[in-house]
Amino acid sequence: MSMRIGHGIDVHAFGPGDHVTLGGVRIAYEKGLLAHSDGDVVIHALCDALLGALALGDIGHHFPPSDPRWKDADSRQFLRHCAALVAERGFMLANADISVVCERPRLAPHVELMRQRLAQDIGCPVADVSVKATTSEKLGFTGRGEGIAAHAVVLLQARPVAAPVQARDDAELHAFVERVAAEVEANVARPEDADPDTVQWQAQDKHAP
Numbered sequence: 216m217s218m219r220i221g222h223g224i225d226v227h228a229f230g231p232g233d234h235v236t237l238g239g240v241r242i243a244y245e246k247g248l249l250a251h252s253d254g255d256v257v258i259h260a261l262c263d264a265l266l267g268a269l270a271l272g273d274i275g276h277h278f279p280p281s282d283p284r285w286k287d288a289d290s291r292q293f294l295r296h297c298a299a300l301v302a303e304r305g306f307m308l309a310n311a312d313i314s315v316v317c318e319r320p321r322l323a324p325h326v327e328l329m330r331q332r333l334a335q336d337i338g339c340p341v342a343d344v345s346v347k348a349t350t351s352e353k354l355g356f357t358g359r360g361e362g363i364a365a366h367a368v369v370l371l372q373a374r375p376v377a378a379p380v381q382a383r384d385d386a387e388l389h390a391f392v393e394r395v396a397a398e399v400e401a402n403v404a405r406p407e408d409a410d411p412d413t414v415q416w417q418a419q420d421k422h423a424p
């Protein structure tokens with residue numbers, strides 16, 4: 216079976232604010248995260264891992280900070296876009312493992328909701344998405360409370376269902392990934408049935424800037 220592995224890392228510094236958004240979950244805190252978008256390091260690292268697995272560059276190429284459209288953007292739309300690219304290229308998520316590093320705020324109470332939101336946007340079972348919160352034992356910039364870092368690793372496997380679509384636009388891509396999500400939910404997608412011959416790897420990158 217065709218498989219791809221990807222890795223992503225993201226860091227944002229704390230700044231003025233009253234909450235942080237991590238894994239699509241708004242968490243009340245005495246500071247915010249400095250970013251052009253909502254500063255969701257968890258989603259940004261995960262997107263970079265998904266794009267990395269497809270060798271499609273990084274999130275900055277797909278959603279340039281210079282583009283006013285992404286000012287204060289909800290990063291969940293970035294994740295849905297990356298998930299659509301994964302499906303379009305004939306792959307699905309085998310699993311994702313994410314580590315978030317900060318001293319504060321305390322993330323443990325929010326980890327389950329993060330997993331649910333990420334799985335929802337990817338269109339996969341919650342069991343395939345792991346989120347772990349850790350500290351750096353007061354060492355380094357995360358230890359000094361200057362910011363939050365996130366690391367993500369993903370494994371993609373060839374989709375066991377129909378050949379990839381050639382989406383004409385984002386709307387068609389998103390409709391496709393929603394259909395894939397519904398199939399996963401209905402347990403139609405069975406990895407053991409995957410036939411690598413039905414999956415076409417599209418080397419051409421039509422999404423590059």
Ligand SMILES: [Zn+2]
Pocket residue numbers: 225226227250254255256259
């Ligand atoms: Zn970021």
